[in-house]
Amino acid sequence: MARGAALPLAGVPIGVKRSEGTESLQARRLIAAGAVPVGSTAVPGPGTEWKTWGATDRGTTANPRRPGASPGGSSAGSGAAVAAGMVPMATASDGAGSTRIPAAWCGVVGYKPTTGLLPARDAAGLTVGGPIARSVADIELYRRAFLGDGRHRDAWAVGRGRRPLRVAWSASLGFNRVHPGVAGAATRALGEWERCGGVEVHEARPALDDPAGQWRALRLRPPGDPVGGRGGRNAARLAELFAGFDLLATPTTPNPPHGPGGPGEAMSVGLTWLFNITGHPAVSLPAAVPAACGPVGLQLVAGLGADAALLRAAADYERRVLGPAP
Known part of the structure; x- marks a missing residue:
């Protein structure tokens, strides 16, 4: 009997950042790894220049860890959904801190990969996808599902008898x-x-x-203008x-x-x-x-x-x- 492919995220429910949807590269790879998208997560609405908040047609996005405060942004709903226990992981994207800020303000974990490991989502090459999750182990599952088990530069290790x-x-x-x-x-x-x-x-x-x-x-660079130095x-x-x-x-x-x-x-x-x-x-x-x-x-x-x-x-x-x- 043929054996099915190993799916590292088989059955794991995930939230998907609204501005990316399930057609983004990271969402497609997570779904291919077995993850199941269960909802779209809020992003900032129009009307202000600051992006550290979220909104939907039901109102502003709440912070499960601090009533009355913003959950951060722009991946506002992803941070809030993970912090509230709705999903263990949600997709996010980070052009200036939009993964890390909601992770911080919602008391969870957010990871911005090295630029170039994932395709940039903007012409300036600043915005890269990444996850918000409840634990580092879940972040590592994302990394392995998306990037494979390739060996990155690794000059030191933790807990293996080496220096602190x-x-x-x-x-x-x-x-x-x-x-x-x-x-x-x-x-x-x-x-x-x-x-x-x-x-x-x-x-x-x-x-x-x-x-x-x-x-x-x-x-402000025009599309196609090379980003060097x-x-x-x-x-x-x-x-x-x-x-x-x-x-x-x-x-x-x-x-x-x-x-x-x-x-x-x-x-x-x-x-x-x-x-x-x-x-x-x-x-x-x-x-x-x-x-x-x-x-x-x-x-x-x-x-x-x-x-x-x-x-x-x-x-x-x-x-x-x-x-x-x-």
Whole structure:
């Protein structure tokens, strides 16, 4: 008797980001791996420039972890659906932080792959697909289903008798104003990981430039205009940093979840959009302790192509600090 193909996501219900639908490449690959789409997840509606919210014809998208607050965006409904336990995984996309921000504000996990592993969804090459999920193990299932079991650059491993990971910690990346409650929660989470023996944390002051102008300039490029020399000085400085450290850690957002009136002058993308320009893989994990200002994310960033190693580190943090996923 012929044996059926192995389906790593057989029967797993997923949400699908409304702006992508089931025809997006990542949705098609997940469905081919056995996943079952059960609903469309909300994205921002018209009327404002800020995208860290969601809306449908039934109203604004609620945050299951903080009543009255936004779930983030633009993958708002994906973050909310996973946090509410409706699905274990949902598709998202990230051009400036749109996967990582809702993961942070909803207290779940969001992963932006190294740019180039998945086809970009915009002419500027900034927006890449990725998942929001309840655990790092679910993120790893996505990676294997979408990218296969290929071996990425992997200069170190976690929990295999090697030295603790060297982590560079920067609350602001040198150009953000960070809410003290957000910085404090992320710092305590990272400190708990260090106390558990997983990492060595070193305060870093990377001489990085605010990428706002470059990000906007890239978005204004006409279709077909080649994108070359991306990252500039920031890319060079990050290369220097990753020559001495295994990971860079920051809060995922500089501000806590905002209310229905929007973020005000806070730039919710201030700690995420640099890595859309430089292409580095990044993951947002829940901070280990509740914060009075709301759910807070801890962002881990790894060297270019080190996605498998990044997720192993994230799994180690999850195991040592957060404990088993619910």
